[in-house]
Amino acid sequence: MRVSEAILSRHSIRAFLDKPVARNQVEEILEIARYAPTGGNLQPWRVYVAAGESRDRLISKVAAELPNHPLGRQPEYHVYPSPLQEPYRSRRYKLGEDMYATIDVDREDRAGRLSQFARNWEFFGAPVGLFFTLDRNMQQGQWADVGMFMQNIMLLARERGLDTCAQESWASWHEIVREELGIPDEQILFCGMALGYADQAHPINSLRAERAGLADYASFHGC
Template identity: 50%
Template sequence: MSVAELLKKRISVRAFSDAPVTAQQVRDLLETARWSPSGGNLQPWKVIAVSGAEKLAVERLAVEALLKNPEGEAGEHLIYPQALAEPYRSRRYKIGEELYGLMGIPREDKAARMRALARNYQFFGAPVGLFFVIDRAMGHGQWAHMGMFMQSLALAAEEQGLSTCMQEAWAMVRESLHRHFELPEHELLYCGMALGYADRSAAVNSLRSERAPVEEFAVLRGFE
């Protein structure tokens, strides 16, 4: 499958089957993703993969942390800016409504929406969770390099018949996870990623979010 095909095929999967993913499969994906580019070859990423009892432990940790602090622990690194301008606000609203629509959850059913949101902290049923860690001293450039690494990993997974969902929702329990993993003070947990085999029968996995046309975000200058 070509890179172009993988990019168009990859989606954020929000319902996984219970088919297992082995440690060797995870190592193979990381072996591929480690060739991602980074400025100065800093390779500013660290990955923590969890499965089995350890995955259950972080899922319980998330529930307990959010019960104590529903506002979350994102700190200064917010998931979204506090006041999203257009067109970003409308894009976020639209994808949310499409997701809840596929799950059959009306806007007024707040409890059902909260239960759906809580699935983030179960990795949507995926057998493996990945966490991405970066040194606090790194700047915006290195955060971008981390994103390139994550994209490489997601595409490598897609090539192997696996699916992923990049999950910034885990930032809401960032400090609790920092303590759980006994990370040094200079390291920051950025986000998580669910990894497994998609449940193809789940309606929510039929969503392919729209993308703006090239003309909307690109300017070509100096061409004949």
């Protein structure tokens, strides 16, 4: 598979098949992903893989807390700036509207929206959940490194016919994830990720998030 094909065929998948992913496939992906570029070669990422009983326990523990915290608890870091300025605010809004439209959930249907949002904490049905942490005292550069490591994983997944959804929503349940996976206090939970086989027939997977045009984010000088 060409790199362009891997990039263009990767979409965030929010409905997976109940089809297992072999551990050696996950290991192979993680072994290659470590060749991501990393400032000063710090390799600040840590990844925790949850499958089988561990995954199921995580889902049950979060489900037990959901009636009191339907949107999740407070993450340990600010996922977005507050307030979120334009054009980012509108992009985020549009993504939500487009996503709920694929499954016919109206703006007024709060219960329907919450229930779809809570599917995050079932990994959207994916058999494998990945969690990305880094040392708390790391700086912006190292967070970017973890992002590049994650992107490698998402593209390597495509090469193997697998799909993913990065999930910062798991940061809301850092206490539960920390306890279940034995994550030390010195590490901060940045993001989760669902990994599995896409349910291509599910309407939510028809979502194609729009992108701004080249002129909106690139400027050329001397060329």
